[in-house]
Amino acid sequence: MLGQTIVNGLLTGGLYAIAAIGFSMVWGVMGIINMAHGSFIMLGAYVSYIVFAGLGIDPFASLPLTMAVLFVLGYLVQRLLLNRLMRTSLLLSLVLTFGLDLVLINLCLLVFSADLRSVNTAYTSQSLALGPLLVPIVRLAVFLLALMLAGGFYLFLNRAKAGQAILATALDKETARLMGIDPLKVYALTAGAGAALAGAAGSFASMLYPISPNMGLTFIGSVFVITVLGGIGSIEGAVLAGLLYGLIQSFAASLLGVNYEEIVAFVMFLVILVLRPQGLLGKRFYGEPV
Amino acid sequence: MMPLRLARWSGLALALALMVAAPLVIGGYWLRILTSIYMYAVVAQGLNVIVGFAGYHAFGNVVFFGLGAYIVGVAVTLGAPLALAIVLAPIGAMLAAAVLGWPLLRLKGHYFAIATVALNLAMNDLIINVGGVTGGAEGLPMPLGTLAPEALNELVYFLMLGAMVASALIVLWLSRSPLGYALRALKDSALGAEVMGINTTLAKTLAWALSAGMTGTVGGIWGYWINFLEPGSAFDIGISVNGYIMMLVGGMGTVLGPVIGAFFLETVSTIIWGEFIKVHLLILGLLIILVVMLLPEGLLFHFRRLVPRRKAAP
Numbered sequence: 133m134l135g136q137t138i139v140n141g142l143l144t145g146g147l148y149a150i151a152a153i154g155f156s157m158v159w160g161v162m163g164i165i166n167m168a169h170g171s172f173i174m175l176g177a178y179v180s181y182i183v184f185a186g187l188g189i190d191p192f193a194s195l196p197l198t199m200a201v202l203f204v205l206g207y208l209v210q211r212l213l214l215n216r217l218m219r220t221s222l223l224l225s226l227v228l229t230f231g232l233d234l235v236l237i238n239l240c241l242l243v244f245s246a247d248l249r250s251v252n253t254a255y256t257s258q259s260l261a262l263g264p265l266l267v268p269i270v271r272l273a274v275f276l277l278a279l280m281l282a283g284g285f286y287l288f289l290n291r292a293k294a295g296q297a298i299l300a301t302a303l304d305k306e307t308a309r310l311m312g313i314d315p316l317k318v319y320a321l322t323a324g325a326g327a328a329l330a331g332a333a334g335s336f337a338s339m340l341y342p343i344s345p346n347m348g349l350t351f352i353g354s355v356f357v358i359t360v361l362g363g364i365g366s367i368e369g370a371v372l373a374g375l376l377y378g379l380i381q382s383f384a385a386s387l388l389g390v391n392y393e394e395i396v397a398f399v400m401f402l403v404i405l406v407l408r409p410q411g412l413l414g415k416r417f418y419g420e421p422v
Numbered sequence: 423m424m425p426l427r428l429a430r431w432s433g434l435a436l437a438l439a440l441m442v443a444a445p446l447v448i449g450g451y452w453l454r455i456l457t458s459i460y461m462y463a464v465v466a467q468g469l470n471v472i473v474g475f476a477g478y479h480a481f482g483n484v485v486f487f488g489l490g491a492y493i494v495g496v497a498v499t500l501g502a503p504l505a506l507a508i509v510l511a512p513i514g515a516m517l518a519a520a521v522l523g524w525p526l527l528r529l530k531g532h533y534f535a536i537a538t539v540a541l542n543l544a545m546n547d548l549i550i551n552v553g554g555v556t557g558g559a560e561g562l563p564m565p566l567g568t569l570a571p572e573a574l575n576e577l578v579y580f581l582m583l584g585a586m587v588a589s590a591l592i593v594l595w596l597s598r599s600p601l602g603y604a605l606r607a608l609k610d611s612a613l614g615a616e617v618m619g620i621n622t623t624l625a626k627t628l629a630w631a632l633s634a635g636m637t638g639t640v641g642g643i644w645g646y647w648i649n650f651l652e653p654g655s656a657f658d659i660g661i662s663v664n665g666y667i668m669m670l671v672g673g674m675g676t677v678l679g680p681v682i683g684a685f686f687l688e689t690v691s692t693i694i695w696g697e698f699i700k701v702h703l704l705i706l707g708l709l710i711i712l713v714v715m716l717l718p719e720g721l722l723f724h725f726r727r728l729v730p731r732r733k734a735a736p
Contacts, residue, residue, distance in 0.1 A: 165532055213715065223479050224714050226535060227670070230663055231710025238704035353543060356536055395551060398544035405537050406525045 135265050137386045138379065143267070145378020146275035147340070149371045151333035151351050152358040153282055154326030160365015161302040161322045164214060167229040169355060170348025171236035172327045176202055176334020177343045178240065184251045184338075191251055191335050192273065198335045199328040206327025210320040218319070233348075240345035248342040256339065274336040279371070281332055285325070286367045298322050302365060353394065354381075357401040363411030372412060441583055445576050453579055457647075459688040460582035461640045465665035466672070466680030467589040468637035473666070474674030475602060476629040477609030478527065481662060482538030485545050486515040486634040488656035490641030495562045495651045496555050504567070508581070508642050515638025516631040523627040530612075539659065546657040561652040564645075578647045582640065586681065589636045594677045596632070605629050606675075663710070671713055 155169045166172075179198045180191040191198075209232065217225055253270075260267045289295035301308040301318040309315060333351070341347060358377050362369030377397070384396040404411065445453060465487065472480045490511035497507035526537050550559045557563070569577065596602040604625045607615040615622050645651055664687065665680075672683030690709065694702045 159532070163532070165536065213711065217714065223531065223535065224670075226479070226481060226532075227663070227666055228711055228714040231707045231714065234703055234707030234710065238701065238707065242701065242704070353540075356540065360533075360536070392551065395544060395547040398540045398547065401540045402526075402537060402544065405529055405533060405540075 133386075137382050139265055139267060141379035141382030142375055143271040143275045143378070144382065145375035146278040147333060147336050147374075148354055148358055148378050149374025150278040150281055150329060150336065152355045152362070152370045152374055153285060153367055154329035154333075155355045156359040156362065156365055156370045157298075157329075157367070158323055158326040159359060161298055162214075162218065162319050164218075164225040164323075165229070166323075166326070167226060167352070168209075168233040168236060169229075169326075169330055170350075170352035171233050171240075172202055172206065172330035172348070173334040173337060173351050174240065174343075174345060174348035175205070175236065176331030177338040177347060178244065178334075179331065180335040180338040181249050181251055181343050185249075190253055191338050192277070195277075195332060195335050198331045202331030202334075203324040203328040206330075207320050207324035209327075210323035211316075214323065215316050215319055237345050237348070244345060246344060246346075248344050250342055251338045253339065270339050274340065278332075278336065281329065282367060282371050285329065288325075289367065294321060298325075354397065357397050357404075359411075360401060361404050361411055366411065369412055438587070445579055449572070450575075453575055455688065455692055457575070457579045457582050459684050460579075460586040461644060462661075462665060462668055462688055463586045463681045463684035464582070464589045464636050464640040465661060466668040466684050467586075467593055468633040469662070469665050469669050470593060470674055470676075470680045471596065471636070472630050472633040474669060474676070474679075475596065475605040475609065476626050477605075478626060478630070479531070479535040480538045480630065480633065481535040481666070482540070482542035482659065483633065483637055483665070484657060484659055484662040485538065485542040486519065486637040487641035487644070487661055488542070488545060488549075488653070489515050489518055490638030491645030491651055491656040492549060492556060492562075493638070494642035494645040495557075495564055498564050498646065499555065499562065504646060507646070508639070511642030511645075512635035512639045515634040515641070519631040519634030520627055523630040524623070527623070527626045527630060542657050542659060542662075546653045549653045549657075557651065559653065561650055564649045564651070566649070574647075578643060581643045585636070585639050585643065590677060590681060592632065592636070593680075597677055601625060601628060667710055667713055671717060 151173060154172075155166060158164055158166050158169075176198050179201050180194055183189045183194040183197065184191055213228060213232070214225055217228060255269050258269045260269060260272065287295075289299055297308070297313045297318050298321065300311065301313060301315050305315050308318070337343075337347065337351075341350075354377065358370055358373045361377065362371070362373030380396060380400065381393045385393050388396070441456070444456060448456075465483070468486070469480065469483055472478050472483065493511045493514045494504075494507040497510055498504065502510075522541065526534060526541070529537055549556050552558065567574065596605075604615065604620045604622075607618060607620060608622050608625055612622055615625075641656070645656065648655075665684075668683030668687045669680045670683065671686055672679030672681065674680075687709075691702065691706055694705045694709075698705060
């Protein structure tokens with residue numbers, strides 16, 4: 133029982149981590165809180181669903197396509213809307229992305245209706261039995277892929293030239309500009325990458341949860357908590373916090389009942405904010421010193 | 423200068439007289455719309471105090487709205503008279519803001535904004551899990567009053583109107599009081615305000631309590647009005663967001679901006695609601711994006727640029 137609770141928590145935690153990394157990056161690098169991040173996840177799930185229902189392609193196989201579609205969306209939103217706002221007031225980005233969230237959710241309601249959809253592959257309900265523990269195959273695959281994507285993104289930031297440009301802009305926009313980096317391009321790239329990761333999370337979620345235009349709302353709360361717990365803008369922090377969050381929720385659900393999952397999360401969130409606002413692995417980033 | 427000031431005050435008095443007389447002429451649908459305009463004007467005014475003056479973006483301020491609604495709901499269900507219940511709502515909300523503000527107002531910028539959103543979600547879940555006298559997830563049906571529906575609507579109309587006038591007067595007082603100057607100093611620079619000898623913790627806690635009191639009052643009246651409380655609708659973050667947009671549209675940090683914004687946005691969204699019921703949230707979302715992109719300083723700001731207020735001193 134204890135072992136199963138831990139396995140469930142960790143596996144869900146992997147999905148949470150990938151759902152949070154893009155949000156955390158966007159916040160850390162630009163100081164923008166993207167309230168539409170949940171909708172990006174939802175759109176990722178719908179892209180996977182459409183490809184699966186229309187062409188019969190497995191969501192794992194269509195992952196690059198899903199990520200590419202969301203990258204373009206994130207890139208354009210940043211270029212056309214948010215980049216202009218950043219010169220006036222950053223906090224307005226919260227309001228703007230809330231409006232964007234409304235638009236995306238209601239567009240999807242219009243196009244797809246509120247019906248619940250699902251992606252059922254041949255292996256959806258299969259599990260591996262490891263001694264007394266049951267490990268669902270899809271969850272395990274999602275967990276492993278999520279960690280690989282997180283690792284890949286970490287390498288991209290720390291090794292690739294474009295990744296270095298993102299980090300440099302996050303640390304000091306003016307100096308980055310002097311080095312010939314165009315911050316507005318870097319911002320659009322960051323937003324695109326953040327949206328692509330949200331798309332990946334949505335693609336994974338399409339295989340695990342019912343798909344509906346409102347599904348992003350169930351993610352956005354958890355994403356906030358994980359971002360703050362892990363430290364804003366920190367990828368390794370988001371992974372650690374995602375796993376921890378999955379564990380805490382899993383234990384809260386098994387000890388207190390499913391209804392307490394969320395309340396435990398939010399109480400935890402408020403406590404972190406007050407006691408350790410920089411999070412577990414937070415560094416000083418553009419996202420405001422505390 | 424006198425004629426302009428006189429004109430402004432008499433214009434306001436005329437508008438107020440029209441609003442007081444409105445129930446004689448209109449009823450039903452339009453009265454309810456005016457009532458919700460007044461309600462949102464107070465929500466926007468509450469945000470104006472904490473965001474416009476103090477610079478703390480309390481995105482989840484709706485938590486006090488829900489709290490006020492539940493205080494009235496529970497009090498009336500337990501048999502308290504309406505007058506007492508409506509007085510308890512702001513008191514409860516102010517106390518909550520004072521107690522929660524002490525730790526939360528130490529957070530800055532985004533962190534505070536997000537903490538208030540989390541607070542709202544936590545309160546929502548708390549009501550669901552506490553259950554009992556709050557009705558929990560199933561909602562709280564309140565005992566039917568003795569008033570006929572028409573009379574109830576009129577009573578609520580005047581309560582909301584009163585709340586709107588009171589909140590505007592409070593903001594007018596605030597804009598000229600030492601507290602208001604302290605808050606504006608705080609907004610520009612917390613350290614600078616501190617150096618000037620302002621007790622910043624006290625000032626911002628007072629501001630949030632004031633904001634919570636306003637929001638809690640209309641939350642309470644609203645709770646009595648709809649007579650059936652659900653956590654999801656009482657703590658609906660959309661209420662804060664609407665208020666926020668109204669404050670932006672009207673102009674934050676001004677006395678009448680939030681009121682003008684409430685009239686503007688509610689009228690527009692009522693028209694949208696009537697014309698395009700299926701896509702009204704979509705259009706509202708687009709409207710939010712447009713307001714933020716095009717009018718971040720508010721309508722009053724642009725209006726003032728057109729009508730110069732006074733000539734420069736010689």
